[in-house]
Amino acid sequence: MTPVDRRHDDGTPGRLDGVSNGPLLRLNGLTKRYPGVTALDDITLELPAGRIGLVGANGAGKSTLFRILLGLSHPTEGHVEVCGIDVARDPIGVRSRLGYMPEHDCLALDQTAADVVATFGELSGLPARAARQRASDILDLVGLDEARFRPIGGFSTGMRQRTKLAQALVGDPVLVLLDEPTAGLDPIGREEMLLLVDRLGSFGISVLMATHLLDDVQQVCDHVVMIDAGRLVVSGATDSLLERTGLVTIDVGRHTDELVAGLAQVGVVAVVVDGMVEATVEATVGDDTRMDLLRDVVAGLGLPLFRLSTRLTSLDEAFVRRSEELT
Amino acid sequence: MSSTASSADAGRGAVYDRGYRPYDGPRGRRGAATLALYKASMRRALGLRRPWRQKVAPFVLLGVVTIPAIVNVGIGYVTRDRFDGFQIITYREYVGVSSALLLFVALVAPDVMCPDRRHRVLPLMFARPLLGVDYVVAKVGSITTILFAFSFLPQVVLFVGNMLVSNSALDYVGDHLDVLWKVPLAVAVLSLYYATIGCALSSLTDRRIVAGASVIGLFLLTSISSSVIVGDSSVEGGGYGGLINVLAMPLHLRDVIFLGHIDPDSPLSGVAGGGLLALACYLVVLCTGAMVLWWRYRWVER
Numbered sequence: 001m002t003p004v005d006r007r008h009d010d011g012t013p014g015r016l017d018g019v020s021n022g023p024l025l026r027l028n029g030l031t032k033r034y035p036g037v038t039a040l041d042d043i044t045l046e047l048p049a050g051r052i053g054l055v056g057a058n059g060a061g062k063s064t065l066f067r068i069l070l071g072l073s074h075p076t077e078g079h080v081e082v083c084g085i086d087v088a089r090d091p092i093g094v095r096s097r098l099g100y101m102p103e104h105d106c107l108a109l110d111q112t113a114a115d116v117v118a119t120f121g122e123l124s125g126l127p128a129r130a131a132r133q134r135a136s137d138i139l140d141l142v143g144l145d146e147a148r149f150r151p152i153g154g155f156s157t158g159m160r161q162r163t164k165l166a167q168a169l170v171g172d173p174v175l176v177l178l179d180e181p182t183a184g185l186d187p188i189g190r191e192e193m194l195l196l197v198d199r200l201g202s203f204g205i206s207v208l209m210a211t212h213l214l215d216d217v218q219q220v221c222d223h224v225v226m227i228d229a230g231r232l233v234v235s236g237a238t239d240s241l242l243e244r245t246g247l248v249t250i251d252v253g254r255h256t257d258e259l260v261a262g263l264a265q266v267g268v269v270a271v272v273v274d275g276m277v278e279a280t281v282e283a284t285v286g287d288d289t290r291m292d293l294l295r296d297v298v299a300g301l302g303l304p305l306f307r308l309s310t311r312l313t314s315l316d317e318a319f320v321r322r323s324e325e326l327t
Numbered sequence: 328m329s330s331t332a333s334s335a336d337a338g339r340g341a342v343y344d345r346g347y348r349p350y351d352g353p354r355g356r357r358g359a360a361t362l363a364l365y366k367a368s369m370r371r372a373l374g375l376r377r378p379w380r381q382k383v384a385p386f387v388l389l390g391v392v393t394i395p396a397i398v399n400v401g402i403g404y405v406t407r408d409r410f411d412g413f414q415i416i417t418y419r420e421y422v423g424v425s426s427a428l429l430l431f432v433a434l435v436a437p438d439v440m441c442p443d444r445r446h447r448v449l450p451l452m453f454a455r456p457l458l459g460v461d462y463v464v465a466k467v468g469s470i471t472t473i474l475f476a477f478s479f480l481p482q483v484v485l486f487v488g489n490m491l492v493s494n495s496a497l498d499y500v501g502d503h504l505d506v507l508w509k510v511p512l513a514v515a516v517l518s519l520y521y522a523t524i525g526c527a528l529s530s531l532t533d534r535r536i537v538a539g540a541s542v543i544g545l546f547l548l549t550s551i552s553s554s555v556i557v558g559d560s561s562v563e564g565g566g567y568g569g570l571i572n573v574l575a576m577p578l579h580l581r582d583v584i585f586l587g588h589i590d591p592d593s594p595l596s597g598v599a600g601g602g603l604l605a606l607a608c609y610l611v612v613l614c615t616g617a618m619v620l621w622w623r624y625r626w627v628e629r
Binding site for chain 2: 070072092093095096098099100102104105106107108109110111112115119120122123124125126127128130131134137141167171172199203204205
């Protein structure tokens, strides 16, 4: 597997592509030990291009993994490939393909967003004029077109997060590493940030988003990597981790007691949770027989049916269960 | 580019989502990133793209160090019929005036270095195709360049002014050909030295005020200590005390460049091999500064 650079006629590299085929990231026996602590413990996995959630509690090893991917920290054992390039051999080549948005504040407060993003564009190797043009475009994309000539010191937390995202994107990376992109944001800011992250996939930019908020991952990522205390808990497509629980939620408005009684008559145990009836049935994907039974009971009672759906496990439940299995 | 409005509605205006446009133009690597950081640091040092207050200090200092040249040329012009080659300051002495730019170093080096650490910008920079050595080269290079320019431009004013007010411009240039290489060399020696010390001390803290005070403090402390030792007649070999004057070290080299030997008025004049010792001390200070910078920006965790 070799990285593909589209080159211009004069030999200068154009847009840096990722890999012609194969995984975007390949970790092989990756271990990082500090004195007295193992930050990453023998992690082996391959990750495809797309939006990847890197999930783990604080201190799980997410930031250490980012530092290793950027070539800022050497693994104790094992090796890492990004876009088919060995990080240890060509860290500069890897960094040319990456964008990085750290969790902490990292912006010069006395400079305007346009200046900061354009400077980072130039640092990514873009010519000055192109960097300023792209800075303008990217700030527009992240919703800071009106504010780009204001000093960052006067920005809100949400605007600073957007500026951080803009500087990560200005170099047109193949993969962007986002470290807790929604940290410190209010609910609206968080939704907007997740929407932006969600859109990156359609731009041909892969995302590795480190977070401890599983809801964020569930909302935007199509692949999840869970690590705990430096060990790989699970890695797989988000959908594959969201398993059906055997619980069915039925919303019949205020007629919950009638439905619970009706279900009891056909041998289905049901309880009222948050104003809706939650019934335990053995319903599996592709087997709608039991669901039909529930629908018929509702119809037989003459109740309005607003919702009838199977409940999925959340990523939280999957994470806890897999962690327990591991220990 | 997509439009939410149809062409029929174009007359009523439209909202565009320009989306994301990939970059497919030329792209540099380490060299380009280093040059970009060099230019950004120059802009910051000169206060460009910053509030006007940030521009005051550098350009006032440039004005101050140019005053002797303007005064010299002005008096030379007024008295051109009475004196040929009037001179209140020589090119060699003028290099010494450039040490006034020490204030500039104490102001600008911390401003260029400290915020990167204080605002935690360094991880972002080193996530680019940039190594620690590139960062140091860009930062020290930018301050050296400005110091060189601010030291050299007044010399150019002095040279061109003297040439124009002399009886024969051609003769003046012919008589002062050596200045054309001695001045740039002496100014380069001084600029690199002050820039390296300023950057090295600034790299040790993220507080600008502490860094600035350290730069001034180092130069003052060593020059005062040196004066005390040299001035104390009871100390045998007190001339060696001149070697601990960090501020004056490039001025000794300036004398060697212009005169071919240490200035007779210098405390090192009585010291055997004073020129070589000054050069050795200069290199030791320069290397120490470079090592401090390398250590502080060796941005790869082993």
